[in-house]
Amino acid sequence: MAVLTEEQSMLRDSARDWVREKAPVTAFRKLRDGAAPLGYDPAAFAEMAAMGWAGVVIPEAYGGSDFGYLSLGLVLEEMGRTLAASPLIASSLAAASALVLGGTDAQKQAWLPRIAAGEAVATLAVDEGARHDPLQTGLSAAPAGGGFSLTGSKTFVLEGMAADLFIVAARTSGARGEADGITLFLVPADARGVTREKRTLADARGYAAVSFDGVDVGAKAVLGAVDQGYPLLERVLDRARAGLAAEMLGMAVQAFETTLDYLKTRVQFGQTIGSFQALQHRAAKMFTELELTRSCVEAALSAIDAESPDTPQAVALAKAAAGDTLHLVSREMVQMHGGIGMTDAHDAGLYLKRARALETTFGSTAWHRDRWGRMAGY
Amino acid sequence: MAVLTEEQSMLRDSARDWVREKAPVTAFRKLRDGAAPLGYDPAAFAEMAAMGWAGVVIPEAYGGSDFGYLSLGLVLEEMGRTLAASPLIASSLAAASALVLGGTDAQKQAWLPRIAAGEAVATLAVDEGARHDPLQTGLSAAPAGGGFSLTGSKTFVLEGMAADLFIVAARTSGARGEADGITLFLVPADARGVTREKRTLADARGYAAVSFDGVDVGAKAVLGAVDQGYPLLERVLDRARAGLAAEMLGMAVQAFETTLDYLKTRVQFGQTIGSFQALQHRAAKMFTELELTRSCVEAALSAIDAESPDTPQAVALAKAAAGDTLHLVSREMVQMHGGIGMTDAHDAGLYLKRARALETTFGSTAWHRDRWGRMAGY
């Protein structure tokens, strides 16, 4: 655990307490079994927002606490522990960061206070295919009457069914694969021509495919500069990725602790299975990876807070390390639980499914490793 | 173990018996400690030749037994077990294959009977740099008086200090990196302009750097077709690689068995260390990899015998599998022996060093994996 300020320790402790009491894994299971339309419980999110968690990275001038990314990461880690579902990453982290980093004062005024209060949910609409690749943005934004007309579609939009605002990556010039020519737009979900359809993934969270069928927006809908949205988008995505890594770390820690408890209680051959050395050494390996991963995740969040130029490298490392470690731990969770871990009634499958969904979001482990390698000159 | 003919079983058994009696690891250790000039014991090689091992892949018409590559692989596996040093791979397998596959009758008559009898040692002179890459052949063969003049140098030539004949890959046209324009030449070691210098690697075998300084050879020195030597060279190299894989398999089997013996006898904490489950499971993993590797090695040798079009894939798989498995087992040999395995007086270090030398010869594990992937369309 990073060296925390007193305020950060308090934030973490209150998140831990609240999550344990109000959002245990059983709460997520209920949402899943009830096929909750948004993928999360709006009442629970309202409570989170009331505690200030939706405004952690938003300046005080716009209703937030400006408490920083490491602080928000502490909350996300606790949420990850119990698979607590909320739009914190999509709205309070990713979309909020986009507005903070790229928005005009008017844009900020319009959206940030509502996001911070949990009254509005915003989200990024970036990917158009199965695999994350923002350079492949093809959704067209053609000039139309002083503004733009958006046509195309986005998929796997986080909290896409709940969102009031989409921050859409569109192409105003250039071709797929090029950084130049990408522009970000603020598109309210109720704009004419916007339709969305739920996508149900194995992790049972709130994804949507969103279609833009000649959606007219004014020039003031542009976030940042026309054609030059890609660097801003990358900065925003890196913040989201660091948040995902924090959630993944929390999941991995809890998956490990749950497994460790089982190792200490399950008896076979007259012994707790945790007394078998082969399992002990595998547990030690997991613990080692968890410690290494924590260092990477905290370093990435701290790099963002410090506005370090090494942020992209630090984030790629954190997302990849969290991906590998969560992959290892969630698989071992099933294996070490044996048959019971294969049943839907046990939590192991929930962690396994969510692990892969997070792994693939905003760049897989392989994608981030290659990205890190390219940045390091390999 | 593949299903063997009676003759093959007898060959394997006689190789096993001879190696145990005449070429145990202590014999190699003596050669190393005495800095044997050739890297092997000529008297021992004469015994091997007398038993027919130098002629296993040579047709009967040229003094061999035409017994096939799987058969020679059985001998090489037994040699690998005790690190027995000999020119079997360089001369009796690689160079002999080159002559058999590409030689004129006159070339075969001139060299194969002597190679089969162990009277002459021949070898390939292919690589010019630290990493295997036959396409990078740059040694120049310029037309000169009806023949060719060779200028350039080769390095890490196997048994290069002992060789009577070099089979030299040279460039008669084209540029480094191109397959077209490579020609193979038979160059006697005593040809004017040939000089060689010993290279001492960690495995203490017989390597040489060989310089060709305007070496004049006649047109009859060309093996195969001018400019079109590369496909022949690849066929020859694949035979050598399969032989290396067999030697590596034998080494890995013995390294494992030596380690297993230690696990059964070394006592710590009042228990044989082999009773600790973490080590048991690592031993089971090694055994599993050895079984898988054996299948690959035998399949590659059998593919050569069957003149299968899949030979290159089968060989790449065998060399890579043997590389990975020997790497695993030789490292575990040191680790599981603990301190004693770190001492020069113990055999573990000898296996570790030889493992890496074989791994890098005629294409590393990584090189063969990539090669396999390209052939498979990845």
Add this chain to the structure above:
Amino acid sequence: MADFGGDAEAFRVEARDWLAQNFPPAMKGVDLALTVEEPTGDARLWKARMGAKGWGVPTWPTEYGGGGLTPAEARVLQQEMARIGARNPIGGMGVMMFGPTLLEYGSDEQKQRHIPPIVRGELRWCQGYSEPGAGSDLAALQTKAEDKGDHFLVNGQKVWTSGAQYADWCFCLVRTDPNHKHEGISFLLIDMRTPGVEVRPIKLISGVSPFCETFFTDVKVPKENLVGPLNGGWTIGKRLLQHERNSLSGGGGTAGRFASGTPLDQLAKTYVGVDGEGRIADPDLRSRLIRHQMEAKAFLLTLARAAAESKGNQSPSNATSIMKNAGSKVGQDRAELAIEIMGSQGLGWEGPGFEREELEQVRNWLGGKATTIYGGSQEIQNNIIAKRILGLLDHQ
């Protein structure tokens, strides 16, 4: 080396003729093992003919309705069936595990009663081994069978009874002596329609329910249903597990699992694309794909080698325990790679937006996690290799 003797080749003509006359062409490529319903029409005809001929279990003795073929003849039959796309309509746990075990340990009466219906594919069997407290440590089982004179009274709970909801009979390990662990276990056959038997399907992480919990409450089992001696069931039960492992690793199971579906290289080219040199565009993924495909090939070569080595030898070989771990690793790696290749599409669960193959791959991935748990977990297999094959001892 010739694969088969002259006799087996002579049998080829007979097999070919019989198949020509009896195999309904409409059944080409149809695998009845994949359906739960009773077959009708051509399927029913094909099953009935094979059942009557005994060729669904070609090497079982004719005395109990089996084919009575030699192993060499059975391979010829297999080749001839493969040639015309005929699948064996007779299968299930009765064929793979229980039948061979009963043939070895059962009384003549038991064989006469139970083997012919298996040969004809008339009755389904399920396995009553594992219990909530007895997984890898199977011998810790507690389901109790009390001797009540003319019958046993069975009480207890089994889990992972595969297909119990469709089964007619269950072969069970039960405790007949609470004072001896291994020597207090008996091998008992229980009619699933007996009063007091209750079956509850277990939903798995993949969403399907191939297994059940089975509860026995005061279930009366006739004495004649005891196989082998009282308290002598452990040996029989272990032998049956060898047959299970054999069928899990050697045959269609594992190898089939990772050979099915679109090949990974094609999936990768579709979902990931290629770079300027025609290589799969994600270099990290490409390296791991190549490594996996090479491992898969090594496993297939090892299956072939083991088959060649064990020719004519019907009993399970040592190599079996290696195959299970190696095969399940290859299968699990394949499934992980498949969903990684397909990105978010590879995680589709239900509803619009997903291809059938995508929805299948995610279930295949999750379902495959059981392959390192059932039939002797990965850890148990490693223990077996270490102890039985490598001769490493437990703490003394």
Add this chain to the structure above:
Amino acid sequence: MADFGGDAEAFRVEARDWLAQNFPPAMKGVDLALTVEEPTGDARLWKARMGAKGWGVPTWPTEYGGGGLTPAEARVLQQEMARIGARNPIGGMGVMMFGPTLLEYGSDEQKQRHIPPIVRGELRWCQGYSEPGAGSDLAALQTKAEDKGDHFLVNGQKVWTSGAQYADWCFCLVRTDPNHKHEGISFLLIDMRTPGVEVRPIKLISGVSPFCETFFTDVKVPKENLVGPLNGGWTIGKRLLQHERNSLSGGGGTAGRFASGTPLDQLAKTYVGVDGEGRIADPDLRSRLIRHQMEAKAFLLTLARAAAESKGNQSPSNATSIMKNAGSKVGQDRAELAIEIMGSQGLGWEGPGFEREELEQVRNWLGGKATTIYGGSQEIQNNIIAKRILGLLDHQ
């Protein structure tokens, strides 16, 4: 978060002044720890000045010649020394392991006698722990110290006594009670010049001999050389091992090992070359290099995190045992990758045809294999994590 209090910052001026006056500029970047010979000239001067000031062991009490600095001040000193390229001339096992342990467990007489020479770097210590039959199971040691009234009579054999051929003294674990395993061990200091002490260097697979076998034959050791109570040496010995692990993982050892030499990406560009897109040409190697470099970075971040977390806390932390395995893996992987990159050149042993770096890398690769064996093997570290940190029990 401020790193240091005001006092430590005040000390910065003092440190800077003293160094300006006492550090010979010619010693910039020179590491005396790497030489075995006695220093001369400026090196001798620098060592003598630091020894007299006590700043080679900055936090040790002034009472025994140490620097008497607070941990915060010690960090300031370190920063100031790094700023001008000054290396600490005082080191070795006396500083890293024995000194801290003696300060904790020794009598005042023992500290007065042994600590000052360590502070001044005058005497070398070696470690007499392992024996041929007692490696990971250290407490199985058999070297016997018999009570002969005014002295102990020591007989036995130690192995892996690091630098014994150069050492003046040896701190030993010896058996003083054959009937109790852990409670029969004492911690004894032996003058290496005592008659009956014989040292034989052990040649390692890397060709060097940093360790020795040390034989004790009727060696008389005065009673005053017993540290702590009779038969109470195990606790002291284990405490010393904690200091050893600390220095092996946290400090210069491991981190230094893989930071030295040409960076791997440069090596790869030199030996392997790049493809059309500027990527390292061997894609399989490239993937593994990237993965390794990321692991190395994660390890360095963890070192930094542990240092930040343990600020002001001098005792070894739980994280130490993770560091040893993680750090040695990174170091060994690096060495494997380095020789793989260099191909056959990376396996050069001696003679013509090899660069100095090539010859060093092969020895670094071989020598590094010891890092998962000494100072608590990889397996022992995993046991420690599993039991002490994770609370998993042994078989009951």
